[in-house]
Structures are given as structure tokens and as C-alpha cells.
């Protein structure tokens with residue numbers, strides 16, 4: 001054995017020293033590695049959140065003095081939509097069922113936007129008389145309506161009836177807004193070019209219009225049945241109204257806002273043990289501000305001034321399934337809705353007119369035949 005190292009060994013030792021100089025050792029190495037992986041995780045989270053949040057409406061156009069109604073805007077997507085429209089100068093009517101919650105949101109919107117033209121008005125879509133009272137008061141206060149956002153909604157509630165005896169998801173999500181819009185059509189026409197924005201949902205995919213049991217009396221399924229039916233009704237309503245108003249410069253479009261973290265799930269509580277899972281799921285769910293971007297885009301984008309009857313998600317127009325394009329079903333639903341809400345003066349869908357014309361033609365033919 002000898003203490004003298006060979007030149008080869010010496011070279012090896014020298015190389016090892018060089019490498020040690022370049023690398024970190026001990027605690028520092030750990031810290032740097034942890035920081036590195038944290039940065040990678042943060043970057044992935046950031047990119048994932050950007051993807052989940054979707055696009056943001058960035059055009060700077062203002063709507064100073066334009067008269068706007070947003071239903072159900074004391075919280076969630078409606079509140080964020082109202083906030084942005086107020087920021088851009090709208091004269092905003094907040095149509096909410098709970099006056100105290102509405103007032104709290106109104107004060108917050110005024111504080112954040114410095115727009116004082118924000119009004120708290122009571123509208124309970126589960127009561128036709130409340131809808132009529134709201135519309136009457138609004139029409140006495142304003143001579144036109146530039147933008148109507150039909151946002152309010154409930155989802156997957158236990159079966160309950162509205163004041164007028166309708167199943168409440170169909171009653172609030174579709175029929176209440178149906179009556180409201182019909183009552184405000186003349187004001188929308190007076191402001192033309194004007195817009196109606198309807199909050200629907202991709203959940204319409206599960207829905208069907210149950211002509212035999214529209215109010216789910218025989219069979220009630222809270223999400224796949226009643227909610228999905230009400231959201232399918234929103235699309236049929238949008239398309240039918242767009243057709244009726246096609247020469248009036250009032251456009252009507254509807255939106256799926258994405259899956260958004262709001263109070264919409266309030267009727268469906270999860271067990272506490274789900275909290276961890278909920279936290280993970282939340283990463284893949286939009287903030288209310290992100291969820292409001294497509295409705296905001298539909299309400300504001302100048303390029304949509306003449307575009308009507310569309311279904312939008314992430315600010316893009318999407319095709320809909322055949323059941324949402326079924327014109328006969330849309331006609332049936334429209335006429336049924338008119339009867340249910342007791343509309344005395346119809347805004348006369350062309351189908352109805354055509355049918356009446358056809359009937360009177362047939363009457364004439366019969367009379368002529370009888371005379372001969």
C-alpha cells in the first residue's frame with residue numbers, strides 16, 4: 001500500500017472538487033430543489049387557471065347613459081356582469097328578489113365603479129304579479145331599455161311550486177323571464193339597436209321539453225329533468241324571440257358561462273368529508289368574474305350589433321343540438337308560455353300569424369264552396 005496517489009487518482013479528485021464547486025451541497029441543495037419545483041408547480045397552476053378562467057372581454061367601449069336591467073345580480077355571475085356594465089357607464093337597474101341583499105351589492109358596485117346611476121328594484125321571478133309590478137314601475141321610470149340581461153336562476157332545487165303553481169325551476173328560469181321580456185319588448189324596440197342576453201347552460205344537453213308534463217308533476221328529476229328542461233327552454237326562447245324581432249334591430253343571444261363558483265349549488269349540500277375534494281375541484285372551476293365574460297361580451301361587443309339567435313361559450317358562437325333548434329317545439333313552448341303567464345297582448349310570432357291567415361283562407365274556400 002502506498003500513500004502516494006497516482007496521477008490518474010489526482011486528476012479524479014481534482015475533477016470531483018470542480019464538480020463540488022459547481023453544485024450546491026447539503027441544505028442549500030434541498031432548498032434550491034424545493035424552490036425550483038414550487039416554481040414549476042406555480043407555473044402549471046397559473047397556466048391551468050388561465051385555461052379554466054377562459055377569455056376576458058377587453059374592448060374598451062363604453063355605454064354611458066344606456067339603460068340596463070340585470071336580473072338576479074346581488075351575487076354570482078349577475079353581480080359581476082352588473083359591475084362591469086356599471087363601470088362602463090350604464091344606467092343600471094338591479095332586479096333582485098331580496099331588497100337587502102340587492103342594496104348591499106348596489107353599494108359595493110357604486111363604491112367600486114363610482115357610478116351612482118344604480119337602482120335597487122324588487123323582482124321576484126317566482127311571482128307573475130311581482131314581474132308585472134317590476135315592469136310597470138320600470139316603464140314609468142324609463143322610456144327605453146338598451147340591454148336586458150336575463151341572468152337570475154335556480155338549479156336542482158327540491159320540487160317546489162311558485163306563487164302561480166309552476167314547478168319553480170321552469171317558473172323562475174324560463175316563465176318569469178318570458179313574461180318580463182314580453183312586457184319590456186316595446187321599450188327594447190324604442191332603444192334599438194338594443195340587446196337581450198339570456199343565461200342558459202350546457203346542461204340543456206340533458207334536457208327535453210316534456211309536453212305532457214311541463215311542470216314535472218308526474219315525475220321530478222331536479223337536475224337532468226327540471227333544470228335541464230328550463231335551460232333548453234332558454235335556448236328555444238332565445239331563438240324564437242330572435243326570429244320574432246328579426247327586423248327590429250333588437251338582438252337576442254344566449255350564453256353558457258362555464259362551470260362557475262357561485263351560490264347556484266346552494267340547494268345541494270355536500271358532506272363535510274368532501275371538503276378536500278371540493279378544494280381540488282375548485283381549481284377547475286371559474287371565478288364569477290370569469291363566468292361573467294361571455295354575458296358581458298354579448299351585452300357589449302359592437303361586432304354583435306346585428307347578430308341574433310346564437311348560443312355562446314367563451315365568447316364564441318357554438319352550434320346547438322337539433323332539439324335546441326326545433327322550430328315546432330319553440331313555437332309550441334312560446335304559445336304554451338303565453339297561456340301560462342296569461343299574456344293578453346301577444347307580440348305575435350309569425351307562425352301564429354301564418355296559422356291565422358291559413359285558417360281564414362280555409363274559411364273563405366269553405367264559404368265559396370258552400371255558395372257554389
Ligand SMILES: NC(=O)c1ccc[n+]([C@@H]2O[C@H](COP(=O)([O-])OP(=O)(O)OC[C@H]3O[C@@H](n4cnc5c(N)ncnc54)[C@H](OP(=O)(O)O)[C@@H]3O)[C@@H](O)[C@H]2O)c1
Pocket residue numbers: 071072073074075076077078095096097098101123124125126151152153154155172199200201202256257258259260261262263264265
Ligand atoms: N354557476 C354555474 O356554473 C352556471 C353554469 C351554467 C349556467 N349558469 C346560469 O347562470 C345564471 C346565474 O347563476 P349563478 O351561478 O350566478 O347563480 P347564483 O350565484 O345562485 O345567483 C343566482 C341569482 O339569481 C337570483 N334569483 C334566484 N331566484 C330568483 C327569483 N325567484 N327572482 C329573482 N331572482 C332570483 C338569486 O337571488 P338570491 O341571492 O336572492 O337567491 C341570485 O341573485 C343562472 O341562470 C344559471 O342557471 C350558471
